[in-house]
Structures are given as C-alpha cells and as structure tokens.
Amino acid sequence: MKKGRARHLVMNGSGISSGGNFDKVRIRGDGTVNGELHCLELKVFGSADLNGKVSTSSFEIFGQGYIGEDIVTEKMKIFGEADIRGNVSVKQFKLIGSTEIHGKLVGGDIRVNGETTVEGDCEADLFRLKGVVHIGGMLNAEKVEIHLHFGDSRISEIGGESIQVRRGKFGVFKLLNLFQNHAAELLVDNIEGDEVYLEYTRAKVVRGNRVTIGPGCDIELVEYKNEFVQNEKAKVAESRKL
C-alpha cells in the first residue's frame, strides 16, 4: 500500500461502501463495508459492519463493531463491543468491554478489561485479563495474568512460562461483586507452565517447575519439579514430584 496516495473514506451518519484501499477510514454513526478493506488507520465511532477482510495498521472501535472475516492489524483498541467472525492477528490488543472472536486470536500484547470469548486458540507474549474469559482452544502465552471478576471463566488449556490466576480484588469490580452472590472461578482442563500461581481455579492437571495452589482451588493432580506450595484453603487430590 502506498502511503499518502490513497484516498480517505469518511462516513458520517449512515453509509455503505464496497471497500478498497484507503489511507484513513472514519466511520461516525453507522457504516457498512461490503468487501475487503485495506487502510492505514481505521476508526469507528458508533457502529460498523465490516463484511470483508480487514487489514490496517491501527484499528479502533468506540462503540460497536461486527467484522465478518479475518483482521490483520498492528494495534487494535476496542472500547465497547465487537463480534469478530474470523481470526485476529494483532501486535497490541486492548479491549475495554466485550468481544467475541470466532477464530483464533494471535497477538503480542493482549490486555482485556471485560469479557472476551475466543473459540479457537489464543496465542500471545503477554495475556493480561481482568474480567471473564472463555477460550475454546488453548491459551499459549509467555506470561498469563488473569484476574477473575464477575462470573465463571473457562479455558480448555493454558501453557506458558509464567501463569497467574487470581481473584480480582480492586476498585469498582469489588463493589459490583458485592451484589453478586456468585463468585468468579476459572475452569481449566490442563495448566502447564514454569511458574504457576492459581487461585479459585478448578483443574484436572497442573504441571510446572514451581507450583503454588492458592485459596479456592480444586485440583485433581499436581505434578511439579522444584517446588509445590498448597494453601490450606485449597483442595489437591494428588501431588507428585517429578
């Protein structure tokens, strides 16, 4: 894509475009794009239906977005809600709100405040989440930090170097938690990492070099290499040193 030469695409109010190559794309109000969209910068204020592939350097949604196919971008910010039917490949991903991704999420830095669902695998260097998460496939990240809030989270497998799961304690979230008698938990089949710290997690197998099982956990089997610490409020059916 040649920079500077491409046109801008601006939709104010309500509009339909058939896509194409652009420099900047702005959707204020309600916009629909049928077809592939390539641009350097994509901003949505309001609501957007993008029915083709999207490739852009920066992608921001303030409001609501539906993307029918894959997204390739460097930076992605969602304040609000997004429904993505394809795979997402991104370097920096920031979400405040809720997102549903039907494919894979592959990224460098993934930071989520809110709720996110990924039906496929999720890969990242850093995966930091406060809220609720559902991952149908595997979560594979160098560093996983999950703060559980509101409701139950579900991930089929977690693998990485450092894995931390805590129950969130801070700010507004705690206030809201008071109104809910239901406590947030994480449900996982397998967790494998070098350093593992878990709270309020139910898992079948946890493997690692240093494993700490904190309060509220219910683990069937822990296999560890160097160190194993179990909180008195945790349930571990079996633990083995390798």
Place this chain on the structure above:
Amino acid sequence: MSDDLISKKELLELTGISYGQLYRWKRKNLIPEEWFIRKSTFTGQETFFPREKILARIEKIKDMKDDLSLDQLADMFSPNPMETTLNKEEVLKRNIVSKIALEFYVSHEGERDLFTFEHILHAYILEKLLQTGEMSLEEGTILLEVLGTHYEKFRGKSCDLILLRKMGISTFILLSNPSEIYFDTGAKVVARLNVTSCIEELKIKISESEG
C-alpha cells in the same frame, strides 16, 4: 505406532527444556501444530509427539538459537520458500547442488540466469534421489515434470514425495502430509522423501554458505 511417539513429559525430561520454552517455540511456529498429537490416557488428555522428528527439531533449535533469532529460526523451519535467488555460479560454488544435477535440471527446464528457491529445491531433490542411486536419470525427467507442474499446490504446506515402481514402470506421487497411503504388494516404494525436511536442509545449506 505408540513406540514412535514420545509424551510431553518424557520429552521435557529427555531434552531438559521447560514448558515455557516448549510453548514459546510452538507459538513462534518452530514446532508445527500437527506434531502435537492428543491422546486420551488415564489422566485425561495428554500430548504426544512423533519421537524422532521432535527430538531432531529440538536439538536443532538448541544448536542454533544462540546465533539466530526465533523468527529467523521459524523461517528456516517453515515450509515456505525463501526469498533468495541465486545465479548458476553461486549455486555451484556454494556447493548447494552438484554440477551434474544442475546441468540435468537446466537441460530439461531450460537455461536461466537466476534460480529461485523453488528451482533450487527441485534440483536439490533431483540430486538427492540421484545420489542415493534410487532413481535413474530417465525417472529424473518425470520427477522434474511432477515437481514443476504440481509442487506449487503444496507451497507452504507439508508434503511427501513418493517414487513407486511396479513391473519396471515407475511413477511419482506427491502427497500431503500427514496422510496414509497403501499400495498393493506388487508395488514397491523405492523412495519416500519429506519435501518439508528437504526445504529445511536446503535453507540451512543456503544460509550457512552465505555466512
């Protein structure tokens, strides 16, 4: 088949790598997705790997990870072609393909100034099969034809090349990998070559001779 597989636990013990490293390498595509084989065991799902392939791969990664970045390593192991083009002298001088094989290639595919990675790959496979004595020159012609017309369909994917002979008639088969194939008893599989590992060898050869 189970003795050809290695469990994740055993693999980590044997190679001394950590979960973090294994998952990092998987994430960076140094270890292909299809090598992660899931099986149910009494502790639930466990992951297994093809023993020889994974051990060889991890040795290679350990050897090279100090000199190359993980992304460079991933390029090396990916079935995608390199972006290099070399001229005839370079190919010969750097000992990538022998003169005989290259001459044979040129005589069938035509003289050219620059060889793309794919051209070199075809010549390399040709040489490999000729050298082992498994393939005659005449069959080499068929090989180049098969690779020339069909290999591009497998570009970026893993595939096997099979040389089959029956009653003195030989034929080549390109097969996506992993997949199973069976022949009648009269047919003899003369050679089976994993094209992806050829690509890997060739990439190492090219990048080594560069430095």
